[in-house]
Amino acid sequence: MNTEHQLEDWRIIALNLEREVAKAVIGQPQTIRLINVATFARGHVLLEGDVGVGKTTVLRAFSRAIGGEFERVEGTVDLMPSDMIYHTYVDAEGKPRIDPGPLLRHGERLVTFFFNEINRARPQVQSLLLRAMAERTVSAFNREYRFPHMTVFADRNKIEKEETFELASAARDRFMFELNMSKPSDRGIRRALVFETAFHDADKLIENIQAAMLPPGQLNAIGALIQDTVRSSKTIEDYVLDLWEASETPGRLGIQLDGVDMNRLILAGASPRGMSALMRAARVVAWLSGRTHLEPDDVRAVLPSVLGHRVFFTPIYELRRAELAGALVEKIIDTVAAP
Helix, strand or coil: CCHHHHHHHHHHHHHHHHHHHHCCCCCCHHHHHHHHHHHHHCCEEEEEECCCCCHHHHHHHHHHHHCCEEEEEECCCCCCHHHHHEEEEECCCCCEEEEECCCCCCHHHEEEEEEECHHHCCHHHHHHHHHHHHHCEEEECCEEEECCCCEEEEEEECCCCCCCCCCCHHHHHCEEEEEEECCCCCHHHHHHHHHCHHHHCHHHHHHCCCCCCCCHHHHHHHHHHHHHHCECCHHHHHHHHHHHHHHHCHHHHCCCCCCCCHHHCEEECCCHHHHHHHHHHHHHHHHHCCCCECCHHHHHHHHHHHHCCCCEECHHHHCCHHHHHHHHHHHHHHHCCCC
């Protein structure tokens, strides 16, 4: 099969994957599309939002539709790094036993690792997950374990602050996307969520999703093929470089935010890794649209989700991140001229 036909066959699978997930999670097309983009761009996803908006449901839905071996960990204040690696217990004969923990249990067959309420886990646990995300490996029992097909889905409860630990900047940078899942505003969707009993049983919704819609062991190969096939022009590349510079020195472009001294706002702009993630994601957006070339809209479609958590503010403004990050990215999009 030639490259063109292979990419088209996979594109149909990817679009069907979206439609299947949308059966369980209504009113969230943008969130579903971006998680799908991250899946094929081979990036990890951090999802945050209010309590009860369906964060866990959408991530469980994707896990089922993608297929492969799956693990779920609940973030708690007493969770320790060793709990991710091994589990000790006394068997029926009274003998001590050690079993592999959630990271090691499936070995190289692990496809989806879902960390629920990641901000409830201690920094030591987050650090272990950081390595697993960055290198898709972990060392234990005098050997290295590899998870070449693993994607980490995590969600974060942004309402409760007690017994929580804010993710370090380095940890957040490992997530390709940081998505904010808000309550739907459409009255018809709200009516369905409240009054249609089908949406009251999350487990049943997940069971109705077609399972294992794709061969997850081939995701790395198809992801690489997408990156090799979708091309960018020099004008698009210049546009992306201009966006990068704007994340570092927005004041030089005349960008202003109310009540903000722009000369004291930015501690560090986006990293090379962040801009690489932007391009990987934009190429997948173009591919899902049936194109083999990038357009400015492909970049803009993923810029807020890639850039917002990768621009670091000085301490005086960091406490206002939730307010300022989105506003800054919007200003950058509006100010930097697109080709």
